[in-house]
């Protein structure tokens with residue numbers, strides 16, 4: 001395992017994201033505890049010492065499970081990260097209770113790393129609103145030792161991201177951004193990495209394989225990469241890309257099974273950044289993909305609990321994107337497999353989902369287009 005220095009702490013360069021664990025019967029709130037326990041034990045044994053959970057992951061069940069699974073290890077043998085769910089104003093109004101419940105759920109007296117979760121252009125005003133006083137509160141918790149390092153995860157534009165850093169007045173010690181070879185230009189990630197470097201803030205990477213989308217490339221893209229490195233898998237390309245970026249300290253991957261975990265740990269046994277020609281080809285493919293009008297859903301599922309129709313929004317978007325890629329033959333069969341009251345025409349256009357979508361996807365509009373394509 002590669003380790004990176006952060007203020008004297010040696011962090012495994014690969015961290016375990018705790019939002020995509022194996023689940024039972026497709027229910028995201030029902031984590032398969034036995035399989036996840038095996039994965040956590042394997043991760044600990046293999047040198048991963050960073051575990052990244054959040055209040056809302058797996059419908060609120062990720063934090064308690066991580067608390068339980070890590071409790072058998074000495075507290076100083078791992079770094080635990082969690083996040084404040086300030087994307088929902090109710091939580092900002094009850095910040096003390098929320099934070100106290102997180103410590104309790106995680107069976108810990110402190111978080112090694114604690115982040116304002118998913119700061120976006122839409123919610124940044126609430127995050128910085130003096131009436132809620134979140135940053136001052138978190139600084140006080142840090143002073144009291146219940147937070148060791150303070151940061152934020154961010155899906156905001158470059159300008160709003162910088163605004164948050166300035167407003168925090170030096171309190172931000174690290175920043176978690178969506179960074180992968182596709183978003184390098186698509187979501188302005190390159191400019192964000194450069195801006196963070198200007199402030200001396202190390203980069204924490206989320207969505208390194210973009211919710212799995214970069215792990216299963218179309219045949220012609222895969223063939224182009226294989227021509228350069230026949231034995232390298234698509235996820236390995238994604239991780240090797242990140243290994244070459246200065247400023248990247250932590251890469252978090254939400255792994256869903258033991259095979260992924262083992263493969264990714266093997267990738268992080270040694271640092272092998274991409275060569276010049278490899279990087280050029282990868283970014284060229286990224287530019288081609290970015291030119292297609294698909295929706296940038298990462299299947300984070302933040303939206304689903306806000307949908308009054310209980311639609312599986314990321315699943316529907318996946319089908320919609322496939323439709324755009326494939327040009328029409330997938331849609332009828334894919335929709336037929338969905339229960340009638342969970343199809344896109346059940347969307348009532350309320351936009352509750354859009355308010356929390358870190359990717360800023362116009363979901364209601366997309367579903368209206370989806371319905372039009374179904375006719």
Ligand code: SF4
Pocket residue numbers: 306307308309310311313346347348349350351352353354363364367
């Ligand atoms: S706009 Fe549609 S998909 Fe979004 S929350 Fe409302 S009903 Fe659900």
Ligand code: SF4
Pocket residue numbers: 296297298299300301302303304313314317356357358359360361363
């Ligand atoms: S639509 Fe947005 S919030 Fe919902 S899963 Fe996709 S990226 Fe996440």
